[in-house]
Each structure stands twice: as structure tokens, then as C-alpha cells.
Amino acid sequence: MTVTTEINGHSPEKLLAPVLSAFWDQPNSWALRTYLRHEGYEGMRKALAMDPDAVIALVKDAGLRGRGGAGFPTGMKWQFIPQGDGKPHYLVVNADESEPGTCKDIPLLYANPHSLIEGMVIACHAIRSEHAFIYLRGETVPVLRRLHEAVREAYEAGYLGTAERRRDKLGVDGLPGLDITVHAGAGAYICGEETALLDSLEGRRGQPRLRPPSPRSPVCTRAPLW
Numbered sequence: 663m664t665v666t667t668e669i670n671g672h673s674p675e676k677l678l679a680p681v682l683s684a685f686w687d688q689p690n691s692w693a694l695r696t697y698l699r700h701e702g703y704e705g706m707r708k709a710l711a712m713d714p715d716a717v718i719a720l721v722k723d724a725g726l727r728g729r730g731g732a733g734f735p736t737g738m739k740w741q742f743i744p745q746g747d748g749k750p751h752y753l754v755v756n757a758d759e760s761e762p763g764t765c766k767d768i769p770l771l772y773a774n775p776h777s778l779i780e781g782m783v784i785a786c787h788a789i790r791s792e793h794a795f796i797y798l799r800g801e802t803v804p805v806l807r808r809l810h811e812a813v814r815e816a817y818e819a820g821y822l823g824t825a826e827r828r829r830d831k832l833g834v835d836g837l838p839g840l841d842i843t844v845h846a847g848a849g850a851y852i853c854g855e856e857t858a859l860l861d862s863l864e865g866r867r868g869q870p871r872l873r874p875p876s877p878r879s880p881v882c883t884r885a886p887l888w
């Protein structure tokens with residue numbers, strides 16, 4: 663009997679997910695130094711050199727879609743966010759992942775949290791946001807620890823932080839400051855629903871809001887508790 667150990671020079675395991683999990687088997691796959699050895703933050707550098715609208719157009723053309731269930735086109739979602747309205751814009755990452763049987767966000771964040779942070783820096787540039795949040799399922803304490811450490815490393819490297827620090831570290835003029843807040847939810851399935859998630863993040867009881875307006879709508883404003 664012949665056993666196939668390689669396909670086109672790759673092991674069958676690598677072919678299962680050749681991009682997302684390509685180096686999860688490396689020592690310290692979650693560390694910045696490992697990510698940088700595997701083309702980490704190169705996409706960010708390219709995106710930050712581009713005009714934000716050009717980044718949105720590129721993502722639209724690439725056909726990137728959300729994994730939240732509806733498969734919504736990412737570039738379109740980014741384009742909905744009104745620009746030039748003088749209001750702050752926030753990016754909120756839904757990493758609650760409480761649906762029974764779902765298992766993609768937590769392994770990704772555990773093995774390679776920097777891939778999320780890089781994506782967030784790119785998204786914030788595209789939608790002109792200076793403050794982003796990650797809402798993580800609170801029971802996943804080891805993931806929370808790695809995420810906090812990855813955010814710390816990203817601040818140290820100047821991917822995050824004040825405008826001056828980012829300019830000095832990244833060598834790109836005209837970037838605004840960028841902060842990421844990691845928030846651990848208390849563990850409620852309903853808080854994965856996007857409007858309940860926002861209420862929970864703002865310190866309210868996590869219950870879905872009546873829609874419209876959608877969270878991406880320009881009229882979806884509500885005074886935060888803090």
C-alpha cells in the first residue's frame with residue numbers, strides 16, 4: 663500500500679489551512695518575533711502607505727467576507743461608515759464565540775493573536791478609527807493573557823500608540839494615534855449578538871437593541887455610561 667506523505671511538496675496537514683494556520687506548529691507561534699518571521703505586519707505596512715479609501719476598494723475587490731455567519735462583504739461594511747462627520751469611529755471585534763460547536767476565533771487568537779491585531783490596524787486605517795475594542799469570551803483566560811501580551815508587544819513596536827510614536831516607529835507621516843482595548847465578557851451567549859455586545863461593552867446589561875438603526879448606521883448613537 664502506498665501512503666502519501668507529501669502533496670506538491672507540502673504535508674497534507676499544511677494543505678488543510680495553508681495560510682491561517684501555516685505556522686501554528688512553530689515554537690511560540692503567538693509571539694511577535696515568530697509572526698515577524700512569517701511576513702507578519704507586512705500587509706499593515708502596505709496598507710498604511712495607501713489612502714484609506716484605496717484600502718477599502720482593495721478589500722472589496724478581493725472579495726473578503728465576514729465569518730460571523732452572514733458572510734457579509736467586509737469592504738462594503740467598511741464603506742458604510744460615514745466619513746467627514748466629525749465624529750469618532752470605533753472598530754469592535756466580536757470574539758465572543760459562544761455558539762455551541764463553533765471553534766475558529768479562539769484557536770486563532772490562542773495560536774496567533776498578532777494576525778488579529780494586524781487586521782485591526784488595517785481596518786482602523788481604512789475606516790479612520792483611532793480606538794478599537796476586542797470583546798473576548800471571558801472564560802478563555804489563556805487566550806486573554808496571550809491577547810493582552812500581543813497588544814503590549816504591538817504598542818512597544820509602535821503599531822499602536824500615539825501619533826508621534828507611530829510616526830517614529832513606523833516611519834509613516836500623518837497617521838493618527840491608535841488604541842486597542844481588550845475587554846473580557848462575563849460569558850453570556852447573547853452578548854455575541856452585535857447590539858447586545860455593544861451594550862455590554864458600554865457597561866449595560868447585554869441585551870439586543872431594537873433595529874433599525876444598525877450599529878454601522880450614522881444615527882446609531884447612544885450616550886455611553888462612562
Ligand SMILES: Cc1cc2nc3c(=O)[nH]c(=O)nc-3n(C[C@H](O)[C@H](O)[C@H](O)COP(=O)(O)O)c2cc1C
Pocket residue numbers: 727728729730731732733734756757758759760761851852853854855856857
Ligand atoms: C444570539 C446571537 C449570538 C451571536 N454570537 C456571535 C458570536 O459569538 N460571534 C460572532 O462573530 N457573531 C455572533 N453573532 C452574529 C453577530 O450579531 C454579527 O452578525 C457578527 O458579529 C458579524 O460578524 P462579521 O463582521 O464577521 O460579519 C451572534 C448573533 C446572535 C443572534
